[in-house]
Amino acid sequence: MNRINYEKIEQYIRDDNILGKGKEVTVYDYGDSVIKIFSNNRTSPYKLISINGIEKLSELPLKYFNKPQDLIIRDGIVIGYSENKLIESELNPNEIDYEGIKEDIITLSDNGFKIQDLYYNYIIHNNHFYFIDLTSYMYVPTEEEFLKKSFYNNNIKEMNIFLIGYLHFNAFQDKNDGYEFTKIYRANEYRLKNCSDSFYGDIKKQTL
Numbered sequence: 296m297n298r299i300n301y302e303k304i305e306q307y308i309r310d311d312n313i314l315g316k317g318k319e320v321t322v323y324d325y326g327d328s329v330i331k332i333f334s335n336n337r338t339s340p341y342k343l344i345s346i347n348g349i350e351k352l353s354e355l356p357l358k359y360f361n362k363p364q365d366l367i368i369r370d371g372i373v374i375g376y377s378e379n380k381l382i383e384s385e386l387n388p389n390e391i392d393y394e395g396i397k398e399d400i401i402t403l404s405d406n407g408f409k410i411q412d413l414y415y416n417y418i419i420h421n422n423h424f425y426f427i428d429l430t431s432y433m434y435v436p437t438e439e440e441f442l443k444k445s446f447y448n449n450n451i452k453e454m455n456i457f458l459i460g461y462l463h464f465n466a467f468q469d470k471n472d473g474y475e476f477t478k479i480y481r482a483n484e485y486r487l488k489n490c491s492d493s494f495y496g497d498i499k500k501q502t503l
Contacts (some may be wrong), residue, residue, distance in 0.1 A: 296353040299377070301369035304330055305317045317416075319343070319428060325377060328364060331428075332375035341411050341431040346373050348408075348434030355402055358395045360426045361418075369432070381420040381427070388462055390422055393496025398456060400494075404447035409433035413453050414479075415470045455495040 301308075307323050307330055314322045318339040320331035337343065344352075352362045403410065412431040417424050435442060460466030460482035466475045480496040490498050 296350045296363070297320045298368050299365045301367055302372065304367065308332065317428060318373065319430060323327070325380070327380055328377045328464070329380050330367065330375060330377050332367065339412065339431055342433075344430045344432055344434050347436070348432070349373075349376060349430060351406060351434065351436070352408070352429055352432075355406060357399050357402060357436055359392070359424060360403065360429060362429060362484050369454040376430075381418045381425050384419055384421060386419045386424070387422050391458075391496070391499075393494070393500055394424060396454065397494050400450045401447065404433075404450050405443050407435045407437050407442070407446065408450075409435070409446045410453045414457050414467045415472075417457075417467075451494050452486070455490055456482045458495050458499075459485050 300500065307325055309323075312323050312326050314329060316322070316334075317332075317339055318497075320333055323330040333343070346366070349363050349366065353364060355362060361378050361381060363376040363378050364371050365377040367377065378408065400410075408429075410432055412428065413426060416428040416431075417426050419425075437443065456479065457467060460475075460478055461468065463485060464478045466478035466482060466483050486495070489495075
């Protein structure tokens with residue numbers, strides 16, 4: 296993973312170049328990429344992932360999780376990272392690559408990542424869901440199979456709730472909301488009834 300000194304990208308860190316702000320980062324345009332600078336007043340309830348976790352994410356062969364590319368360093372401290380720029384587009388639900396999403400979940404789980412803060416951290420790009428802001432994920436480097444299985448079960452559950460909520464209950468589509476507790480509850484009820492021990496996408500593929 297490359298490390299970029301802040302001085303080399305400082306020209307991009309200005310108010311008129313901001314693409315967005317979140318609980319963790321401010322996002323700046325950077326050509327074909329974006330720069331995400333960690334907020335001084337971080338409001339996310341999740342602990343920021345370790346630098347080792349960011350570096351590990353950058354190495355994984357992920358298809359639909361927008362992983363970090365370069366670390367941004369200032370005075371010897373990591374203050375942010377870059378990642379691929381994704382342009383919003385429309386979604387055709389019949390073309391969702393469920394197999395690709397599941398493969399990513401397996402890869403993340405096997406490498407010690409627990410998905411957190413998923414529901415509103417996505418972009419629809421080239422007719423697919425792409426998940427962003429992975430630095431809220433928990434990272435536990437481990438060779439213990441029971442931990443990997445635990446992460447997998449959690450990650451499948453979180454993805455199932457997201458997909459069911461989005462596709463069946465119009466949840467998570469207003470990213471400024473964040474308080475769709477009834478829709479999340481209904482999505483989880485649907486999950487427990489239809490795919491409590493499996494991936495929603497495996498069931499969905501059978502109906503397409």
